[in-house]
Amino acid sequence: MHADQRYIKGLVNNDSEVIREIYRKYYGRIQQLVTSNSGNVEDARDVFQEVLVVLFHKGHEGFTLTCPFSYFLYIACRSRWINELKKRGRRRVTITDIDGLNNDSLLTSEWRQLYKQEKQKQLFHREFRKLGPSCQELLGLSWTENPDTSKYNSLYEVAQITGRTYGYVRRKIAECRNRLMQLVQESCDFNDL
Amino acid sequence: MTEGRYEQFEAYLRGTLNERQEKDLEQALLDPEVKAAFNTYRSVRQVIGQRWQRQADTDAFIRSLQEQNQQYLSPKSSPKRYLSVRRMVLLAACVLLVLGISFVGVRKQQYGDQQLIKHYVTAYQTGAERGSQGLNQYHQALMAYQNEQWAAAADAFANVPATDENYAGAQLFAGYAYLYDGAYSAAKKALQNALQYGTGIQQQNAEWHMVLAEVPATPAGQLPPTLVTILADEDHAFYDQGKALARDLTSIWR
Numbered sequence: 001m002h003a004d005q006r007y008i009k010g011l012v013n014n015d016s017e018v019i020r021e022i023y024r025k026y027y028g029r030i031q032q033l034v035t036s037n038s039g040n041v042e043d044a045r046d047v048f049q050e051v052l053v054v055l056f057h058k059g060h061e062g063f064t065l066t067c068p069f070s071y072f073l074y075i076a077c078r079s080r081w082i083n084e085l086k087k088r089g090r091r092r093v094t095i096t097d098i099d100g101l102n103n104d105s106l107l108t109s110e111w112r113q114l115y116k117q118e119k120q121k122q123l124f125h126r127e128f129r130k131l132g133p134s135c136q137e138l139l140g141l142s143w144t145e146n147p148d149t150s151k152y153n154s155l156y157e158v159a160q161i162t163g164r165t166y167g168y169v170r171r172k173i174a175e176c177r178n179r180l181m182q183l184v185q186e187s188c189d190f191n192d193l
Numbered sequence: 194m195t196e197g198r199y200e201q202f203e204a205y206l207r208g209t210l211n212e213r214q215e216k217d218l219e220q221a222l223l224d225p226e227v228k229a230a231f232n233t234y235r236s237v238r239q240v241i242g243q244r245w246q247r248q249a250d251t252d253a254f255i256r257s258l259q260e261q262n263q264q265y266l267s268p269k270s271s272p273k274r275y276l277s278v279r280r281m282v283l284l285a286a287c288v289l290l291v292l293g294i295s296f297v298g299v300r301k302q303q304y305g306d307q308q309l310i311k312h313y314v315t316a317y318q319t320g321a322e323r324g325s326q327g328l329n330q331y332h333q334a335l336m337a338y339q340n341e342q343w344a345a346a347a348d349a350f351a352n353v354p355a356t357d358e359n360y361a362g363a364q365l366f367a368g369y370a371y372l373y374d375g376a377y378s379a380a381k382k383a384l385q386n387a388l389q390y391g392t393g394i395q396q397q398n399a400e401w402h403m404v405l406a407e408v409p410a411t412p413a414g415q416l417p418p419t420l421v422t423i424l425a426d427e428d429h430a431f432y433d434q435g436k437a438l439a440r441d442l443t444s445i446w447r
Contacts, residue, residue: 140245
């Protein structure tokens with residue numbers, strides 16, 4: 001584990017000091033990277049934030065840093081920005097790197113793997129958010145492990161938590177589950193994963 | 194996929210199927226389509242469960258990032274930063290000071306001894322320009338002079354024997370070369386010879402350059418003795434130049 005794992009830990013814990021430090025130390029070079037390669041400040045902000053959100057989630061899932069955080073962050077933002085440029089219709093994308101920093105195929109590959117997983121999760125979550133609040137609550141509670149028992153909440157427990165009848169919860173959950181799976185499979189991005 | 198199949202997947206993942214039901218499902222999972230649907234369902238369920246659990250944390254995290262965005266990053270249309278009046282005055286004063294120092298430096302350099310001497314050297318238009326006659330026979334000395342190799346030129350001219358008919362002209366040129374080279378004592382000696390053995394305009398020219406050779410040793414605010422002599426003679430060929438030099442020597446920029 002690299003000493004810079006503290007940054008990942010800071011993101012996971014939403015540590016404002018660490019987040020501030022990350023912005024102070026590393027945002028500048030990402031802005032330089034993006035603005036030197038057909039992007040603007042807004043693009044740089046979006047890329048930076050998106051990568052940090054991915055790292056936040058990955059950190060929760062036990063992601064371990066094996067290189068300096070600054071380097072990984074640069075490679076991640078670089079890769080993300082290349083994808084964005086391609087999405088915007090650039091057939092050939094050539095990136096001008098910042099002095100002393102450039103592409104690293106291994107790290108890029110590691111990041112792409114992470115990002116692919118995250119993209120899939122984002123898709124699931126995006127479709128989930130299309131459901132009504134009641135569906136979200138019931139499915140969320142039903143698929144969440146109870147921290148005390150380390151078991152999934154039973155339908156009885158969900159009914160108890162939400163103050164609804166067992167019958168309603170059972171029927172509604174089945175309905176919401178089918179709807180969600182239908183949304184996921186009909187999603188344009190699903191087949192690209 | 195049918196509603197019942199998802200129900201079956203859910204029960205399997207919760208571990209609530211009995212042995213027979215489990216075997217039935219495992220049999221069904223041999224079908225790639227069912228297997229793919231099961232994998233997707235399991236992933237969706239896992240992601241939603243995890244994200245639901247930390248939804249509040251995620252929202253708080255994104256809020257933190259947005260706060261940093263506002264605090265550390267330039268806004269969409271960054272407001273122009275205007276300098277305060279005090280800073281502008283200070284900046285202008287600094288610029289003026291730098292310009293002033295540069296100007297004084299340049300002027301001081303222009304009024305330095307060596308610059309003045311170079312400016313006022315007025316080579317006697319004879320020997321060197323006479324083509325095949327006169328000093329042209331001292332080809333090496335002239336070449337060195339023309340190539341501004343002052344020390345070599347001065348030595349070559351100074352070595353012209355006193356018996357040579359162009360001795361006075363050679364001494365004069367030796368004087369010019371010594372002046373350019375900054376060898377003022379040697380220049381005085383050569384110019385003294387030119388003054389002694391030269392004729393008419395050669396002597397006045399030698400006298401004028403003697404003035405220049407005297408400049409470095411003249412105390413500030415005073416005029417070289419030979420210049421005082423020239424300024425006393427309005428008919429001197431270098432009278433006007435002498436007046437100009439006197440002004441420069443007493444200039445505040447020196």
